[in-house]
Amino acid sequence: MRSTITGTARLTKTHKLSAIGVTVAMSAAAVALAVTPGQADTPSIAAKPVAWTTTDLGAHDHIAQQGEQAAQQAKTAAAAKKKADAAAKAKADAAAAKKKADAAAKAKSDKARADQQAASRSQARTPVKPAAPAKPAPAAPAAPVKKAYADNLDGWIKESLDILKSKNIPATYDGIKRNVMRESTGNPRAINDWDINAVNGVPSKGLLQIIDPTFKAYHVEGTSWDPYDPVANITASCNYAADKYGSMDNVNSAY
Template identity: 65%
Template sequence: MPAKGKHRRPKSSRLTRGFVAAGTGGAALALPVIGATTASAAQPAIAKAAVTAPAPAKKAPATYTVVAGDSLAKIAEEQSVSGGWKKLYNDNRRNIGADPSLIRPGLKLTIGAKAKPADRTADTGRADRSEARTAPAKKTPAAKPAKAKAYSNDLDGWIKESLDVMAKHGIPGTYEGIHRNIMRESSGNPLAINNWDINAVNGTPSKGLLQVIDPTFRAYHVPGTPFDSYDPVANITAACNYAAARYGSIDNVNGPY
């Protein structure tokens, strides 16, 4: 018989267990059995999809029309221009010009446009102003009505006014020629009348400064003057018109005509 004694029991592994099987000769055989691992299977990693945010659409430049009372600073604030009025000025420098303080009503400004290269010839001193003012709209001065020429109410004024009327109608004559004939015919009296010559006998007396009979006055009356043979200007102008037709000019008359 095998000697009696204590036998150490082999420790069982966490991974293996021993089973004793009876065999021939009473010997005990330790049959190792491979156990299952206790580690849990690794879960496959879930890749996170990369989410790419769409690029924000570029805002199209807006157009702003300047109105009276506007300034670049005011427009930049109302339109939320990043960079303020200086950015707005740089973006529209070519349209505004060298002075940002002068923007006229009706001027179109681009809001949000890419800044153009600065004009080196621009007056940068003025561009640094913190506030721009609106240029007043240019007013076209109204044409003043032509002032009527004044003439004195005497022989000098009557002759001068007659000469201006004659010039408009192309009637020749000079101040000296008119004055000389008036002094001979009427001595400068616009109401003079001849009641003793042949014209008076025939019922058509000579009248006025240059002693014109009514038929001649009517035939040679100049438009723009009164239809009255006693009117000084009308009388002189009609007589000079008649003298121009018959003698070439009142200057050529040196006696009764």
């Protein structure tokens, strides 16, 4: 009978050697029967093909097992290499990311330090603004240039008219001169020591014969307080006449 073994059968080395011996012996016996002397007349017994033995099957399974082990080892090695490559790539990516982050942090730190240094230099080198020059004290208004007037009756009347005009006191050259000539004939030192005013102790004085109380009451600012001063005498007398008569032009006699 042909011996068979299952795919899970495993033979030891001793078993395999015993099986080989049995097979060889059986083969020799078959040959002997076929050619034994004296049996030439006897019909020969045909040798049957040798069937597969357990030895042959064990060798076949061993080869198959080795192939499976090699494939599994290759698969395991490939998986391990893939895992190692992935780990190496992850490590390289992490290192690159850290390097990039470190470079960005260093650049930011360098920029901050540079900005701080620039600010410090700028602050240190900021030129001090010169103090604004002190504004000069406002100059006193220049005294108006005094108009030159002749030191005579014409000049006195003209100067008085300019002062009267600045004070809005009405008078004319002719009105003033006419009354001056009647009262003092143009003498600024004239004095009346005989009329009622003289009797009362306040004589009339100057070009237009004005008494001291009236001169003081109608004195025009900017002129002398001396009733004998020709300009002061004329302006005070014209101020009084304007108040009492509307203008010196309206005076034609003692006033």
